[in-house]
Amino acid sequence: MAKAIHQLVIGASEGDAITSMALKIRDSLREYVESEIYARWVFSESLEDDVRLLDDLPPSRAMSLLVYHSSYGLPMVTNILVNRSEPLALVFHNFTPWQTYLRWNPEFALGLEWGHKELRMIKDQVVKTISDSTYSVAELEAAGYDNVEVLPMGVDLERLTSEPVDSARARNLAESYPSGYVLAVSQILHHKRIEQVIESVHLCNTIHDTNLTLLIAGVSRQPAYLQAVQNHLESLPNARAQLLGSVSQRELATLYRGARAFISMSDHEGLGIPPLEAMAFGVPVVAKGAGAIPETVGNAGLVLPSDASPALAAEALYEVISSEPTREKLIAAGLARVAQMQDLSSHERAAEALIGVCR
């Protein structure tokens, strides 16, 4: 009988893809062994019962396996990891390129850069490596890892699609935005290039007179970048953009249901769950093909080159809202792609793989 299998994440917050994934894996693991989640930081009060602080992590002798979710490096966490004696399982979510943040948030950039070093430092303790996309495998191989299992575990679309329809809010959206709205679902961070999303909708409305509104749902963690985005959208009024901040599951489902198109101009995605969510609701996707996006979206969305400009995104948006054949094609392909990804994604399979290590 295996001893406990616990998971370690750097920061836990509600709605965060890695935290949600860890919670699902924990629930699956609990069918076999004792399992908890530990984090250096717990940002959401609602998670206090679900996520414990790193200081309370039990000693190695009480555990069969520690599952470490890697997406950012913290020297104090690395120090804890290298000094533990139980085997490690690495769940790799990829690192945002640190160069993006060097100028605007050097502390964050250092953490991202440290993540690469950490991968090499803990390599010999790792007995199982899981990556959530094929795109991320290359990074792991460069750090000396082999036998990486690809499991896109964060895909839990039913959580959203099963949300009941909020008729009052849906009516309110339809009345407020008679020409429709484009939806972006993303944290307000530099590498998500929210400014380019705003520019794209601004150009689409300016050139094609489409009168679309841009709704951006997602939490902001960097006040100065948020302020810059707000200033930028003031200077581009044709984008008719609104920052909604963090939204509930129900609100998010309602927003997806009414959207005419989904847009992402992110420069880096380790997997890219929001485009899949949009496709699950039959919303055509326009996305810059950066990071794992081409792999995740496949041919089910207008995946633009990784250096796509706002002008190209503006024309792509116009295509998906004005061409019925293109819309129909993307909606059908999107639903098929979602079904395919859901088959691939399984928290149970991840839990079984982790239990298998301990046998």
Next chain:
Amino acid sequence: MSNRTVQEIVVEIQDRVARRRIAGDYPVGLEAELEAEFDAILEMTHRGQDRVESMRDLLQNVSIQVERISGSTPVKSRFPGGRLFHKVTERLSRRQIRGLASQTREAHETAARLLTEIVDQFEVQRLSDERLMNKLANSVLDRVVVIDQLATLVVELERRIRVLEARSDG
């Protein structure tokens, strides 16, 4: 449903952008201009807000540390009888140490008040600069609008002259 593949649609869209660029809808350099504009905004927001916030955080830390100056230290000791010795020493010097702690706290509180004042002034100055910049930008924009109107009038005048010239030639 469209018979075109997604790749074909993307290529068509790229061609469309190229054509519109030639037509002037998406002028050459548009993206670079937008990026430069956003960079300038980033410079401004990072220069102001983040630094003021980090100064306020530091000040909060100073205040917490100042509150913790008590002059008392643990009397634990690894040596036999050490605890008693420290306790006695602490009792004998308590009055002087507490007095010193109180003076130190007062001095730090004065320094913290001064720093708070500086940060507040910094913020006031930043907001005032921002207002001034907005005023200047607005007046520049007003003049640009006038110039734009003049340019339109010149084009219209040229058009009329061409019509008149064509008539006189005819």
